[in-house]
Amino acid sequence: MTTITNSPETLRAAMVDNVKAAGHATSPAVEQAMRSVPRHAFVPEASVEDAYADIAVITKSASDGSALSCASVPTIVGMMLDQLQVQPGNRILEIGAGTGYNAALLARLTGPGGSVTTVDIDPEVTAGARRALGATGNERVEVITRDGSLGAQENAPYDRIIFTVGAWDLTPAFWEQLAPGGRLVVPLRWRGQTRSVAFVREGDALVSDSMELCGFVPMLGQEGERSATIDRGDLVTLYWDVDQAIDTEKLQDVLDQPKQTSWSGVTVGPYDSFDGIWLRMSATASGTCRIAAGKAAVESELCTPAIAVRSPALADHDSLAYLATRRVGDSVHELGAIGHGTYGLNLAAQLSDQIAGWNENRDALPALRAYRTDVPNAALTFEPNVDLGQIIEKTESRLMINLT
Structure with a gap:
């Protein structure tokens, strides 16, 4: 009798083991979601081995060969879901539908008492995500074709918002649509780097509590x-x-x-x-x-x-x-x-x-706050008792970052 070692189930188990070995998918809920959702069903054109390898699977490319849409690297997926801290019953907004795989994970995490809305500007991408979500029993996920910078006001407010595309700026929509105390996880670009930043909504401010190095396909329309x-x-x-x-x-x-x-x-x-x-x-x-x-x-x-x-x-x-x-x-x-x-x-x-x-202190992280540009200067404050800090002006938001 021949033992099949490259079945989707075996490869998926190995993928999650690798994600955990990298220090991610630390919560039992995230681990179980990644062990349950069949990633290969969302990237049907890839081999099953590539579907479960720790690589980004490119699903759409531009004429110059650059990636327009992809299934993110599994270790990054696990890392960002840890940052998001989804709770059962949460209302979730995803910016960047991709293949639909991440939305399926979110649906598993929030459960039947919650909701997931995923938005993408590309109708070809949303059509593919909708097909894959339907085929895997995730019909409850609402897929919307729209500029992601607008969010999805019709289902707001959201307890959690996550970007699966790289953002240079944060538009007013995300202050308007994120509930007080809600969490926003975004691969944010400033000064040439990209960090997956987990923000918590505190009044007019989004206050970071974790930052992880990452790289993502950039969001269209942000030319800063x-x-x-x-x-x-x-x-x-x-x-x-x-x-x-x-x-x-x-x-x-x-x-x-x-x-x-x-x-x-x-x-x-x-x-x-x-x-x-x-x-x-x-x-x-x-x-x-x-x-x-x-x-x-x-x-x-x-x-x-x-x-x-x-x-x-x-x-x-x-x-x-x-x-x-x-x-x-x-x-x-x-x-x-x-x-x-x-x-x-x-x-x-x-x-x-x-x-x-x-x-x-190699593990020290600066304090990072994000504000809308229309917030008065008097309301902007660095962390107390700190002299060093920078204000980074973007088109529709500003970042305040300083050492703690």
């Missing part, structure tokens, strides 16, 4: 991030927000100027995450942005960021510094910064100081 190359070969790109006084015309060819380095003395091993440095920088330095270097730029040593495709940088007038590493032992690297331009050494030293500050 800018990008430009800063070298003659168009190999190195800088990303920044519209509220920042960064002029890439002044930074053209800055990388051709001599390198000026500042090494922090802080070391990391092969499995140590250092993305918290970026988060800390965004709370303390107005020039924080993202730098991305192509393969040719790295190989020629024109630009060698710690992580080539995404590393934090500091920009000021005609000068730039970015996070870098150097090997100091077997599988051990020292963190530091490489600067260029008039103030390059100063910026590199500032970034190196940020590394040292992060190293004092």
